[in-house]
Every structure is written in C-alpha cells, then in structure tokens.
Amino acid sequence: MAIANPTDQAPSTKKYSLDSGIPPIVGKLAFLAIAIFAILMPFLFDPIAGFMDDSITALAFVIMALGLNVVVGFAGLLDLGYVAFFALGAYSVGWFASGFFADANVHIGVTGFITNIPGIHANFLIVLVAAMIVCMIGGVIIGLPTLRLRGDYIAIVTLAFGEIIRVFAVNGDQINLPFGESAKLTAGVNGITPVDQVQLPLPNFADPGIQLFQFGQLNLRPWYWFALTLVFITLFVVIRLRDSRLGRAWIALREDEVAAASMGVPLVKTKLYAYAVGAAIGGVSGAFQASYLSTVNADQFKFSFSIFVLAMVILGGLGSVWGVVVGALLLSLINSYLIPDIFRTVPKDLFGLDFELTDLGFGIFGFLLLIVMVLRPEGLVPERRRQIELHQDIDAGETSFEVRT
Amino acid sequence: MSPSEAADQSARKAKDEDVLKPRKRVELAPGAPLMDIENATKIFGGLTAVSDITFTIPQNAIVSVIGPNGAGKTTFFNMLTGLYKPSMGRIVFLGKDVTGTRPDIITRMGVARTFQNIRLFGTMTALENVMVGQHTRMRAGVWGSILRTPRVRREEERVREIGREILAEVGMPKSSFDQLAINLSYGDQRRVEIARALASEPRLLLLDEPTAGMNPNESHQLTGLMRKLRDERDLSILLIEHDMKVVMDVSERVTVLDHGIKIAEGEPTAVRADPAVVEAYLGKQG
Structure with a gap:
C-alpha cells in the first residue's frame, strides 16, 4: 500500500546526457589544429609588437583562470580572493629571483651577468616550484577557516584573505625580516624591480636573427612559447584531475555535501585539495607574470583582479576547461587589445562624441559581459553537468517565476 | 561452487586486495x-x-x-x-x-546509508555514483591522478568493474549503467542509492x-x-x-x-x- 510519490512520473519526460553530440575525434582534431596554430602564431607577428605582448598576458590569464576554475568550477567553492595567489607567486619571484635581498649572495642554476649581482637568484624553474609550494601553503591557510562555511560565507572569507595579502604587500616595506639589515618583506608600491629573466636549460638555437630561446624585452617569442607550454601543462593537469577519483569527489561535494560525506568523501581534505591545486596554478601564473613584467609591485594585487579572473571563468563556462580557456582569452584580449588598441583608432568625432571610446573601457566591458550572461547564462562553452543542473531547475520549476507581486 | 569457480574467486580477491x-x-x-x-x-x-x-x-x-x-x-x-x-x-x-x-x-x-528524499548525485551516471561510493576503498591521490600511474589506472578499472557488479546485484539493467541519475525512474534511483551505499562495503x-x-x-x-x-x-x-x-x-x-x-x-x-x-x-x- 505504498503511496505513489508525485515525482514518480517526472523524470521520464526529458532525457539529459553528458554527451555533447560532438564526436571525440572532431574535438581532438580541433585541439590539434588550434595547438599548432598557437605554436606557430608568433611568426605572424612582430616579436616586440603590442599584440605579442597582449597574447602573452592572455596566456598568463588562461593559466590563472584554469586554476580558479578548479576551486570554483570543479569543487563549487566561490573564491573572491584569488589575487592572493597571484601575489604570492609574484613575490616568490621577487624573493628568490632578484636582487631584493641585497645582503644575500645566493645563485642557483643561473648563468651570465646575474651571477655578479647580490641577492637570491634561483633558476626560474626552481622559483616556479617554490611559488607553487608557497601558494599551496597559502591555499591551505585560506581553506582552513572556510571549511565550516558554505556558499556566500566562503566568498566573504576568501575576499578578506585577498585583501589581507594586498595590505601586507603594500605595507611590507615597513616589515623587517629577521635576517639582514635591509631585508624587508616586500618593496610596497615601489615594487621589486628588476626581476631576473627566465633562463631555461635549453640549447640556445644560435640563429642571431631570431635567438629563439633568448628571453628578453626585445624578443617576446620565448616568453610566448614558455607561457604556452605552461598552459598545456596546466590543461593536462586539470583534465587529469577532473577525470580522477578526486574530480569525482569534487563533483559529489558540489552537488550534495551531506551525501558526499555520507559516502565517505572527507569534506575537509577534498576541499583543501581544491584550494591547494587552484592556488598552486595561480602561483605559477603569478610567478610567470612577475618575471615577464620584471616587477613585483603591490599595486598589481587589487580586488578587481580577482573579479576579472572570476569573470573569465563564469563567462567561459563554470567548470568547463575549454570554456575557461575561451573566456580568459576573450576577456584578456578585449581588455588589453580591443579596448585600448583598436578603439583608440576610432576617430573621436565619429559618433559626435566629446570623448574617446577608450574612456568607456569598463562600460564596454560590462556591457559585453551582460549580453553574454543574458543570452548564455551557462557560459560560452558550458560544462555539461552544470548546464544540466541549471536547466533541470528551470524544468522542475524551481525558479521564482511564480512569485509575482 | 565448483573448484574452478572457487579458484576464480580467490584469484579475484587477491587482485582486489592488490589494487584497492x-x-x-x-x-x-x-x-x-x-x-x-x-x-x-x-x-x-x-x-x-x-x-x-x-x-x-x-x-x-x-x-x-x-x-x-x-x-x-x-x-x-x-x-x-x-x-x-x-x-x-x-x-x-x-x-x-x-x-x-x-x-x-x-x-x-x-556504516552506509540511503536517504529518505533520494540524494543521488544527479548529473553523475549511475555507475559514477557507485564509484563515488567506493571512495574510501581507493588510494589515488593528487600526484597519482595527474600522472595516472599504472596502479591508479588499475584501481580506476577495478572500481568501475565492481561498480557494474553492484549495480547488477541490486537489479539494475545494464542499459541504465551509464544513464545520468536524474534520468532514472524513481524505483531505479532508489536502487542506485542502495548500490552506492553498498559500494563502501558496509557492515x-x-x-x-x-x-x-x-x-x-x-x-x-x-x-x-x-x-x-x-x-x-x-x-x-x-x-x-x-x-x-x-x-x-x-x-x-x-x-x-x-x-x-x-x-x-x-x-x-x-x-x-x-x-x-x-x-x-x-x-x-x-
């Protein structure tokens, strides 16, 4: 005499599927084509021209966004303080690969004129590992107090953590470290500059015209390829993690914490893994950007940076690796190429306006975001599971359509 | 049980203990x-x-x-x-x-449980749900998952295999193993929930x-x-x-x-x- 539950008939009306309908071979070929184009692209542009510079920045943002996507997209933990890891990664370079600690005289794996400069100078690859470790520790520290919190509260705590790091960065020139007379924590808004260039243990293909792997301000191509390599490695890592035991646990946790815990998924550990992985990836990008810009300046670590990266993730498609890549490229290029470089060329009096279009940068930016969110709320390249969650709620009438006043 | 079946089972048990x-x-x-x-x-x-x-x-x-x-x-x-x-x-x-x-x-x-108002992971397939249930029996960590070592690969395979066995045990048809949980009928969702609970090998x-x-x-x-x-x-x-x-x-x-x-x-x-x-x-x- 069981009573039929009203939800009994509900599911059969619509079948959801994770299959996007695109055969895997098409996806693989598309990836291959895009990868080859990306590798050869620098030859199409002037090695010191603006677009090369914008592309390198865009690639650094792709890494950043992929890292944030692990936290927000995979594990569903809203993080508004991601700039903290940009800062920690950048300071790892400032500390371990510059003349900042002038009392020290440590050189590890570096060659050339740098060996004559005091300070700590480690090879960039070592600094990358250091940045990852520093950021992972930072990620765990930010993670621990948020573990008992949910949703919006996590966002507030992470936001505060980002601000704390920024305040430390700004005022770090007042903080003395216990070693050496002049050793400070940071250089505040004056910035630590210059920072060592990347040196890779690669044969320098000695074509004097190209100098393929000589990092420098006059040849941006090696920076580009290095950033691209980091993007590929990051992609590999996040995809492997997504399709693993840990990735499953993240989805479970995101969908239903109570059920996940009851199935034996340790909430604390699983969340901390997400924070640590996301932080480490952010640190890689931060370290790269510091070295590329050759400065570590406290002014770089603003709250708006966190929002910018978050916008990339959401615009591209929360949880969708490829979407996040698209979102990051798009927003970064709009921000650093389209608005300043292209709109500047629009004549001032074209629309009878009394100001330059570039002055409207943020307005244009916001408008584009708004359009995308209205037309495609699940992002440009939606993650299937997220999309189903979203549509399932709408199908089930769980939105507030009925609320009329 | 015939002797060959018994040998089979003990061999499988050994394999199990090796991987999980x-x-x-x-x-x-x-x-x-x-x-x-x-x-x-x-x-x-x-x-x-x-x-x-x-x-x-x-x-x-x-x-x-x-x-x-x-x-x-x-x-x-x-x-x-x-x-x-x-x-x-x-x-x-x-x-x-x-x-x-x-x-x-x-x-x-x-100790494993099911819920009064079904709490399956809706956007995961029936099989994936049961694989989450085996979380406590797995060892793969961050590095193993990134490098996908042979051990991690074998573990994934084994967990998938066990997942299918358990789904079959609770009477799910093979055709629904890879269906998303939200697509399943109410009765099947209940069954998958039991399978997911069984996956942790509860007492x-x-x-x-x-x-x-x-x-x-x-x-x-x-x-x-x-x-x-x-x-x-x-x-x-x-x-x-x-x-x-x-x-x-x-x-x-x-x-x-x-x-x-x-x-x-x-x-x-x-x-x-x-x-x-x-x-x-x-x-x-x-």
Whole structure:
C-alpha cells in the first residue's frame, strides 16, 4: 500500500546526457589544429609588437583562470580572493629571483651577468616550484577557516584573505625580516624591480636573427612559447584531475555535501585539495607574470583582479576547461587589445562624441559581459553537468517565476 | 561452487586486495552486537528530537524503526551516521566508541546509508555514483591522478568493474549503467542509492524509507533484495519504513518511536498489537 510519490512520473519526460553530440575525434582534431596554430602564431607577428605582448598576458590569464576554475568550477567553492595567489607567486619571484635581498649572495642554476649581482637568484624553474609550494601553503591557510562555511560565507572569507595579502604587500616595506639589515618583506608600491629573466636549460638555437630561446624585452617569442607550454601543462593537469577519483569527489561535494560525506568523501581534505591545486596554478601564473613584467609591485594585487579572473571563468563556462580557456582569452584580449588598441583608432568625432571610446573601457566591458550572461547564462562553452543542473531547475520549476507581486 | 569457480574467486580477491585499500575486518564474537546505542539524545534548541534511546543492532539482522511523522526517526539515523553529534549518550560500533565521529570516517568503518528524499548525485551516471561510493576503498591521490600511474589506472578499472557488479546485484539493467541519475525512474534511483551505499562495503546498511514511492511489486522485490544482501554480504540492515507490510514482512525486531521516545520494541507481531503503538498511530481510543 505504498503511496505513489508525485515525482514518480517526472523524470521520464526529458532525457539529459553528458554527451555533447560532438564526436571525440572532431574535438581532438580541433585541439590539434588550434595547438599548432598557437605554436606557430608568433611568426605572424612582430616579436616586440603590442599584440605579442597582449597574447602573452592572455596566456598568463588562461593559466590563472584554469586554476580558479578548479576551486570554483570543479569543487563549487566561490573564491573572491584569488589575487592572493597571484601575489604570492609574484613575490616568490621577487624573493628568490632578484636582487631584493641585497645582503644575500645566493645563485642557483643561473648563468651570465646575474651571477655578479647580490641577492637570491634561483633558476626560474626552481622559483616556479617554490611559488607553487608557497601558494599551496597559502591555499591551505585560506581553506582552513572556510571549511565550516558554505556558499556566500566562503566568498566573504576568501575576499578578506585577498585583501589581507594586498595590505601586507603594500605595507611590507615597513616589515623587517629577521635576517639582514635591509631585508624587508616586500618593496610596497615601489615594487621589486628588476626581476631576473627566465633562463631555461635549453640549447640556445644560435640563429642571431631570431635567438629563439633568448628571453628578453626585445624578443617576446620565448616568453610566448614558455607561457604556452605552461598552459598545456596546466590543461593536462586539470583534465587529469577532473577525470580522477578526486574530480569525482569534487563533483559529489558540489552537488550534495551531506551525501558526499555520507559516502565517505572527507569534506575537509577534498576541499583543501581544491584550494591547494587552484592556488598552486595561480602561483605559477603569478610567478610567470612577475618575471615577464620584471616587477613585483603591490599595486598589481587589487580586488578587481580577482573579479576579472572570476569573470573569465563564469563567462567561459563554470567548470568547463575549454570554456575557461575561451573566456580568459576573450576577456584578456578585449581588455588589453580591443579596448585600448583598436578603439583608440576610432576617430573621436565619429559618433559626435566629446570623448574617446577608450574612456568607456569598463562600460564596454560590462556591457559585453551582460549580453553574454543574458543570452548564455551557462557560459560560452558550458560544462555539461552544470548546464544540466541549471536547466533541470528551470524544468522542475524551481525558479521564482511564480512569485509575482 | 565448483573448484574452478572457487579458484576464480580467490584469484579475484587477491587482485582486489592488490589494487584497492585492504579492509581490516573487525571480527566480533558471535552474539556480540554490531552497533550499540546507549541513551542517545538529540536536542535542537528547546526541542528534544530524540530522547534517551537505547538500541542494539545485532549482527546479520534486519531491524526496523517505525513511528509517525516527526517521531525523530531520521534524526536518530543522522546520529548513527555522524551527521549529527548526539547531545547525550554513546554510540558503539564494532566495539569502538564512534560518538561524534565524522560521517566519512563512520562510513569508512562500515556504516552506509540511503536517504529518505533520494540524494543521488544527479548529473553523475549511475555507475559514477557507485564509484563515488567506493571512495574510501581507493588510494589515488593528487600526484597519482595527474600522472595516472599504472596502479591508479588499475584501481580506476577495478572500481568501475565492481561498480557494474553492484549495480547488477541490486537489479539494475545494464542499459541504465551509464544513464545520468536524474534520468532514472524513481524505483531505479532508489536502487542506485542502495548500490552506492553498498559500494563502501558496509557492515551496517541504514535504509531511510526505501520503499517510499514504490508500487507494491517493487516493494516486494526490495524486501527480497534486503534479505539477499543480509545473507550474501553478511551485513545488518536498519530500516526506517512507513510501509507496514514491508516492516512486518522483513524485520526481525521493530522499534517504535513517538515524539522522540521509544514507546515499544519487540517482534513485529507483538509490536503491532501493543496498545501504545496503536495509540501513537491512530490516536487515543474512546
């Protein structure tokens, strides 16, 4: 005499599927084509021209966004303080690969004129590992107090953590470290500059015209390829993690914490893994950007940076690796190429306006975001599971359509 | 069982132990209780949801908790699985005090559950759901997952294989293994939830109203499944159920809660005749 539950008939009306309908071979070929184009692209542009510079920045943002996507997209933990890891990664370079600690005289794996400069100078690859470790520790520290919190509260705590790091960065020139007379924590808004260039243990293909792997301000191509390599490695890592035991646990946790815990998924550990992985990836990008810009300046670590990266993730498609890549490229290029470089060329009096279009940068930016969110709320390249969650709620009438006043 | 089958099984067991986390089986003396709940009490603010319940779950048994809506049955369940920490009292599982232990640790020790309002991971397939259930049996960490070492690869494969076996065991058709959980019919969702719980290889399975929303035929099948699981998997089942037919049919012992208090306990037939129980369900007579 069981009573039929009203939800009994509900599911059969619509079948959801994770299959996007695109055969895997098409996806693989598309990836291959895009990868080859990306590798050869620098030859199409002037090695010191603006677009090369914008592309390198865009690639650094792709890494950043992929890292944030692990936290927000995979594990569903809203993080508004991601700039903290940009800062920690950048300071790892400032500390371990510059003349900042002038009392020290440590050189590890570096060659050339740098060996004559005091300070700590480690090879960039070592600094990358250091940045990852520093950021992972930072990620765990930010993670621990948020573990008992949910949703919006996590966002507030992470936001505060980002601000704390920024305040430390700004005022770090007042903080003395216990070693050496002049050793400070940071250089505040004056910035630590210059920072060592990347040196890779690669044969320098000695074509004097190209100098393929000589990092420098006059040849941006090696920076580009290095950033691209980091993007590929990051992609590999996040995809492997997504399709693993840990990735499953993240989805479970995101969908239903109570059920996940009851199935034996340790909430604390699983969340901390997400924070640590996301932080480490952010640190890689931060370290790269510091070295590329050759400065570590406290002014770089603003709250708006966190929002910018978050916008990339959401615009591209929360949880969708490829979407996040698209979102990051798009927003970064709009921000650093389209608005300043292209709109500047629009004549001032074209629309009878009394100001330059570039002055409207943020307005244009916001408008584009708004359009995308209205037309495609699940992002440009939606993650299937997220999309189903979203549509399932709408199908089930769980939105507030009925609320009329 | 033929000798070759036995050899097969022991070979598979060896393979299992190689890939998945070895499970230390705590042996209890015959007749010792699997779980012992002493004076469990849960107070929310001024409301006493569960009051001073002492309860024993024997090994290899099916016992039920019944009671009108709001009697505190689910709160009681949540205490046993670690979701709530008891305000007072003690819970002993396999001879160990597990009062206030985290849910994932209790699950690892061998308590698994289903939920009254199904809580499957909707956008995961039936098989993936069962694979999450095996989380405690797996070892793959961050580095192993990134590098996808042969060991991690074998583990994934094995977990997938076991997932299919368990789904088949609870009677899911092969064609639904890769269906998303939200696409499944209500009865199938219930079945997948049981499969997911079984995946952690529990000694104690807690079923929270498993037949809710099922037709009599499906309920009957489920009763059969419960008996089969108890006998073949050597586990105990604690059942919360509204369907009296199922309760009377399957349980060896029934406990009745009302307003958080245990008002009766005993064999199904005895409990049914108990005036206190009749009163709780139907109101005071006369």
